[in-house]
Amino acid sequence: MTKNLSACIICGSENRKVLRKKIRYGIRRKVLQCVRCSLIFLEPLAGVSAAYYRSNKYRALHGPDLKKQSSPREIFNTYLPFQKPIIQKLEPILRPNMKVLDVGCSTGHFLEALRGRVKTRVGIELDEAAVKFIKRNLNFKVYSEPIERVNMAEGPFDLITALQVLEHVPDPFGFLSGIAKNLKPNGYLYLELPNVSDVLLTVFKVKEYEDFYYREPHVYYYSKDTLGALLKMAGFEGKPGNVQRYNFLNHLNWILAGKPQSNFNVGNAQPVLVSAGSASAAIKDDFNEFIRGTDSKYKQLVGKYNLGENLTFLGRKKL
Helix, strand or coil: CCCCCCCCCCCCCCCEEEEEEEEHHHEEEEEEEECCCCCEEECCCCCCCCHHHHCHHHHHHCCCECCCCCCHHHHHHHHHHHCHHHHHHHCCCCCCCCEEEEECCCCCHHHHHCCCCCCEEEEECCCHHHHHHHHHHCCCEEECCCCCCCCCCCCCEEEEEEECCHHHCCCHHHHHHHHHHCEEEEEEEEEEEECCCCHHHHCCCCHHHHHHHCCCCCCEECCHHHHHHHHHHCCEECCEEEECCCCHHHHHHHHHHCCCCCEHHHHHCCCCCCCCCCCCHHHHHHHHHHHHHHHHHHHHHHHHCCCCCEEEEEEEECC
């Protein structure tokens, strides 16, 4: 049966409106919104497959450094230091005897951060260069087939994670079904993915950020409500949350300058107001303590209203 590309995946409605006609890099592609349930998605294109994520084009245009294409080693070194908040989020459920699968594991930085905390770590990744990097440098099994088709001797798993992955998936129900098949009856699913209610889009309404935000690899743009509806329909129990990881100075940069910072590290590290020059150590400490305190309060405020850049979900499949 031919899939109906015009129907909303959540409510089935074909009634949608056009929000935009261009996405990042000036690519002509419509951004649509379902009038009934408010799900936002890119204009569907026939023939989109996992091959896109195996191609050089994906890594050349979308990586942690906007000025150049990053190698797998550079991607690993960039993201590894920032896994601690995710580990802390999962700390209450982590156990030494757990088996963990990370779907869309990239260069393996999250699973490497889990080393010594769980019994078994397994990854799935479609990018061939990242898979080669993992096999050469890290000590866990990695598969290069989609979750819907792969056979893993290590399963079923106590915890399956998908970090910045669901937004890429053209068939979310097939993807979540593949996860459910590989999850133990009492196992956990943890997701992180972009939040279309991001404060820069919905409160500050930064046009340049909107031009940057919508991009070719992200086919769906979820809110707390639409993500919750999707997961409930897919047979998972739990409530979506949100988190703000980019710092206050990153948002000031967008609001005042209308452009992104040069790389992931700058926006995600602790903010620094005074880093060099003739200022005394006491002045540097006081100014930097001020901006760190401001950053913490800002993130709390953003989270209070579900406006963080990322949605989160920690739940289980229904029994």
